[in-house]
Amino acid sequence: MTLAELIGNIRCEAITGDINMDREIRTGYTSDLLSDAIANIEEDSVWITMQRHINILGVAKLKDVVAIVIPRSLQVEQSVIDKAREEGIAILRGPQTAFEISALIYNALR
Amino acid sequence: MAASDASTPQITLEFPIEEKDFFMAGESASRVKKILQQLGLGQDIIRRVAIIIYEAAMNVAIHGSHGQLEVHVDPVAIYVKTADEGAGIPDIELAMSEGFSTASDEIREMGFGAGMGLPNIKKNSDDLSVESKINEGTLLRATVYLNSVPSP
Numbered sequence: 001m002t003l004a005e006l007i008g009n010i011r012c013e014a015i016t017g018d019i020n021m022d023r024e025i026r027t028g029y030t031s032d033l034l035s036d037a038i039a040n041i042e043e044d045s046v047w048i049t050m051q052r053h054i055n056i057l058g059v060a061k062l063k064d065v066v067a068i069v070i071p072r073s074l075q076v077e078q079s080v081i082d083k084a085r086e087e088g089i090a091i092l093r094g095p096q097t098a099f100e101i102s103a104l105i106y107n108a109l110r
Numbered sequence: 111m112a113a114s115d116a117s118t119p120q121i122t123l124e125f126p127i128e129e130k131d132f133f134m135a136g137e138s139a140s141r142v143k144k145i146l147q148q149l150g151l152g153q154d155i156i157r158r159v160a161i162i163i164y165e166a167a168m169n170v171a172i173h174g175s176h177g178q179l180e181v182h183v184d185p186v187a188i189y190v191k192t193a194d195e196g197a198g199i200p201d202i203e204l205a206m207s208e209g210f211s212t213a214s215d216e217i218r219e220m221g222f223g224a225g226m227g228l229p230n231i232k233k234n235s236d237d238l239s240v241e242s243k244i245n246e247g248t249l250l251r252a253t254v255y256l257n258s259v260p261s262p
Binding site: 034036039054057061 | 132133135136137139140143160161164165168220221222224226227230233
């Protein structure tokens with residue numbers, strides 16, 4: 001499933017605009033601990049996290065994640081959005097909790 | 111296997127790491143990853159080295175005042191070295207145990223300081239040595255052999 005298809009499926013917004021829309025998503029990972037994310041995010045993943053500081057971009061870039069997904073419509077600083085666009089990392093944001101978003105994505109990918 | 115190809119060139123990459131410069135720590139791991147991909151090394155090797163570099167560089171950014179990351183690649187192995195001038199580690203064995211961390215609350219709130227850094231490095235290294243002197247600094251050397259079997 002492509003990122004564009006996933007966005008259509010789970011009612012969330014792409015706050016970085018038109019980035020990675022054609023990339024295929026195979027799986028996802030939910031974690032707020034960066035060491036855990038670094039160790040366990042698989043190829044072609046979306047990463048669901050409450051963390052919104054600039055360091056999530058380092059993790060996302062290193063693990064080549066398709067998109068970071070922010071739950072509960074939490075605010076993301078403009079500087080982080082700008083840097084994400086610059087680095088080619090998509091950030092999505094939805095109104096759901098991390099639990100709900102994980103379940104929605106899990107089901108969408110099945 | 112491409113990973114053990116004797117034609118792998120020798121290269122050394124160096125990156126300065128400054129205190130609290132977390133983005134640079136991630137950035138240096140990403141850059142090394144890209145270079146290793148260009149060298150055609152195996153995916154599992156690259157994944158392991160990237161984790162080691164990220165965690166080791168992050169440790170320097172969190173606990174060291176400043177330091178240096180050095181990555182050397184030769185036909186046998188990839189050698190990762192970080193050296194910092196920082197607080198040092200009083201009890202290395204304790205620091206190696208999963209869940210132990212001395213990171214501040216501020217660092218923890220950002221999702222670091224879970225006590226997984228050194229254990230992650232150990233898990234992904236074939237050889238690891240950590241030497242430390244209190245109030246002087248820490249020297250970490252991790253080796254991943256190009257012909258090593260994939261980690262679980």
